[in-house]
Amino acid sequence: MSTPAAIEAIGVSRSFGAVSVVHDATLRVEPGSITALVGPNGSGKTTLMLMLATLLKPDAGSVRIGGHDAGSDTAAARASLGWMPDTLGSWPALTVRESLDAVASMYGLRAAEAGARTAELLELTGLVGLADRRTPTLSRGQKQRLSLARALVHRPRVLLLDEPAAGLDPEARIMQRRILKDLAAEGVGILITSHVLDELDEIASRVVFLRDGRTVDQDDVEQATVAAMRGRDWRIRALDASGLASALEALGLASIAESSLAGQVRTLQISDDAAAAALLASLVTGGARIVEFAPVTSALEQTFVQLAAASSEPGPSQPVPPQSAPETGAEQ
């Protein structure tokens, strides 16, 4: 029998009163993969995450975590998942170490085992020096580290992370990315939301886009990604800035000079990746010593803008739609 999906949600919906917040959301995350869940503010990401984490009951649809039905086999689903909420609720009287020990004991680890797991997680998340600090005294970024450590106590095979990079300094972000990549390499299935799309672009192999509470069809996401790659702005930096400017001019390409901490960069629009590769080859062949050649915005960020722009076209989305609303000739 094939391995079950780490996360499988089919036709999940949830309203609050008369307002439909998530409708008919469908997604699948495979073990050993990292999937990004992205969407504009208020599109329903946290609400969907709460349902996947078995903390909010869907009005309709089904959720399976590691093959366990979240509705009928909630305990097994919960045992399989680690949940990192967007804000850490903590016990104010406990230290960092005591909080992790307490979570370990809730998951049934014996004292010695819990102590060892806590020590391992303090090390992994860079919290050793803060182990004896009471949790309310932690900074936002330190709380995020604790929150990730807490989600990992019982070695879950599925991770649900809501804005895990919020408040982290660059070093902590790098550390977190490494932890998540390592976990995925060990077979953990990870679903992660973030508004820092460059972060996600680096670690996620798939993206699920939520628009007005609906998961956008994967084909539409792929089409938007292809479209987003066309006509992007690129950023080029060379050891010799004036040499680069003349080389671009000689090729008949208009570019704009901008200053950066690393020195002068030039930005210009390039039609697609093939044209970018050809330009790079020609600049290098011509003797330009290029040290940076990259799109200004990531593919994920561009895709997001593309899909979010499409969402503002068709009109109102909040009221619960009728079962089969007639098409009104929308172009896409």
Ligand SMILES: Nc1ncnc2c1ncn2[C@@H]1O[C@H](COP(=O)(O)OP(=O)(O)OP(=O)(O)O)[C@@H](O)[C@H]1O
């Ligand atoms: N308990 C609730 N009662 C009423 N409305 C709610 C409730 N929870 C969420 N909502 C509404 O549902 C919508 C989606 O909220 P949600 O927090 O899921 O969005 P999000 O995509 O996570 O947003 P953000 O990117 O800003 O974090 C919002 O309009 C929000 O006001």
